[in-house]
Amino acid sequence: MYTLYATPGTGSALSEIMLAIAGVPYAVKSVDVWESPTDRELLQRLNPLTQVPVLVLPDGTVMTESAAITLHLADVAPEAGLAPPPGHPGRAVFLRRLVFIVAALYPTWTFGDDPGRWVSGDAAKAELRASTDEHRKMLWRQMEAVTGTPWFLGETRSAIDVYIAVMNSWRPRAEWFSAECPKLAAIAGTLRADPALAKVWERNQG
Ligand SMILES: N[C@@H](CCC(=O)N[C@@H](CS)C(=O)NCC(=O)O)C(=O)O
Structure with missing residues (x-):
């Protein structure tokens, strides 16, 4: 049995959806990675970065990094066709786009979500938030330019589509994608409507 440490609506949704697609037995341990000091302490013991997702494998091995x-x-x-x-x-x-998403796109939230972790002063915080938000839009436009249909890779659904669908609700959010990146928005819409994943999406609203 796999155990996923997860906070609804965050990057742990990526792994939760992939576990569901993979069809392996798993349990979700809900943690509040943002607000609960107890949960953060627990997570930090498993992942010194204090981030979700954390996946404990059936043999007890701890995996981090989506x-x-x-x-x-x-x-x-x-x-299951994840890759x-x-x-x-x-x-x-x-492989290129999986690494692009986690190495180029994901850090824009890491540094922009709570800029006070990295810089001090209201002006610096506002500038870091704005610059990471803008940089992210540019990266998504690059993704849109190479996106196939109906899935990112064309006929083959893969884990890249899961990233696209989960991240669709994060800044700059779904409306921006519909207006600026319609192919990415369509992928998100299709995957979010998949009845086989309905329970996981429901758990990860918000
Ligand atoms: N590189 C990591 C990034 C994970 C990550 O940034 N997770 C966020 C939630 S979306 C988190 O746990 N943040 C809590 C914190 O940084 O304190 C991955 O791909 O799994």
Whole structure:
């Protein structure tokens, strides 16, 4: 049994959806990564970065980092199609964009969500929030320019679509995607409407 430490609406939704798609047995341990000192202490023991997702594997191994978790689940459940397998024509693009999302896009929230962690003074905080928000929009436009249909990789659904759908509700939020990145918005809409994932989406509203 896998155990996922998760805070609804955050990046742990990525791993929760992928666990559901992979079809492996898992339990969700709800934690409040933002507000609860007790939960943060618990998380910090598992992940010194005090971040979700944290996934404890059936053998007790602790995994962090959503991309690593993605690749692990793709290994244990290859039939679920989270990642195109080695040799697949979409494999290189998949790997490139998986790392692009976690290495280029994800840090824009890390540094912009709570700028007071990194800089002091209202002006500096406002500037860091605004600059990371703008940079993120530019990165999403780059993604839109290389997005296929109906899925990011074209006919092949993959974990990249899960990232696109989860992150669709984060700043700059769904309305911006509909107006500026319609292909990404369509992918998010399709995956969010998948009845097989309804319970997970419901748990991750907000
Ligand atoms: N690189 C990590 C980023 C994870 C991350 O930033 N998680 C956020 C929630 S979306 C978090 O736990 N933030 C709490 C904090 O930084 O204190 C990944 O891909 O899993």
